[in-house]
Amino acid sequence: MKYRIAVIPGDGIGKEVMESAIEVLRASDAPLEFIEYEAGDEVLKRRGVALPEETIEGSKEADAVLFGSAGETAADVIVRLRRELKTYANIRPAKSFEGVKCLHHDVDIVIIRENTEDVYKRLENEITEDIIVDLRVTTKEAVERICRFAFEYAKERGRKKVALVHKANVLKKSDGMAKRIFYEVARNYKNIVAEDYYVDAASMFLVMNPQRFDVMVMSNMFGDILSDLASGLVGGLGLSPSANIGDESALFEPVHGSAPDIAGKGIANPSAMILSAVMMLEYLGEKERAERIEKALRESIKEGLTTPDLGGKLKTKEMTEEIIKRL
Secondary structure, eight states: OOEEEEEEEESTHHHHHHHHHHHHHHHTTOOEEEEEOOOSHHHHHHHSOSSOHHHHHHHHHSSEEEEEEOSTTHIIIIIHHHHHTTOOEEEEEEEOOTTOOOSOSSOEEEEEEEOSOBGGGOOEEEEETTEEEEOOBOOHHHHHHHHHHHHHHHHHTTOOEEEEEEOTTTSTTHHHHHHHHHHHHHTTOTTSEEEEEEHHHHHHHHHHOGGGOSEEEEOHHHHHHHHHHHHHHHTOGGGOEEEEEOSSOEEEEESSOOOTTTTTSSOOOOHHHHHHHHHHHHHTTOHHHHHHHHHHHHHHHHTTOOOGGGTOOOOHHHHHHHHHHTO
């Protein structure tokens, strides 16, 4: 049996890093069938729509989706695709790599971000020309679901702590409800430490002492911001994968964007895309292959066989070849 994978390269370096990820997956002999779909800026210019219906339908029918990057149409492509697939949990790990110059060398954090609500509902109202109101949506159902997801994630992986990040001292109703629900859910997980932090304090502690964190769960905007901060602790967005998980669909993508300044130069770092493919294999139950690929990538980085952003001298394809050799 082969898993059906919807592949959406998207814009800019998305195409280049996607090619690398597919090559590595094929080299691992993973039982995958790849079906490519289009989306993004170029598609909008050519077809008048950034996310065609066949891409949405193909993604829904697939066992998993691999997405590269989107440019100016990101909100109309990836944000909409997450919504269409009902992927309510965004998982963003930040883990240290030996051989990478960074602030901390023993970081292993997973940020779990609620993916469907908050200001990302895009409910903006222009009251007057000078006053714009953004509606921040928080529902009991979504908070309960993401908190339970975070605790289950920690339980399945033997992690010891889950921390809620919030601003309940100011957002007393919305984040106040989230804090109450978080501790209600925590009662069902006696072996996992539950704690909470204001988002500003969490930001400070992430920079000063990230080792205090294990699994962190938070709302959409806080997760968007703090996951990039966590990426900076371990070497940047080039090493940051992510997964979007729902009850029936899963979408995997690097955290970085389309990087138009380096697109086409052949120097894009494929690591985040490859690590997103690793997360996809884990989701599909192909854990042995996932571990092999991550190990090969880590060995390449440790030996300095990397693209320029990580201090190496290799092109994207050359780094990909080195990873495949180590499989």
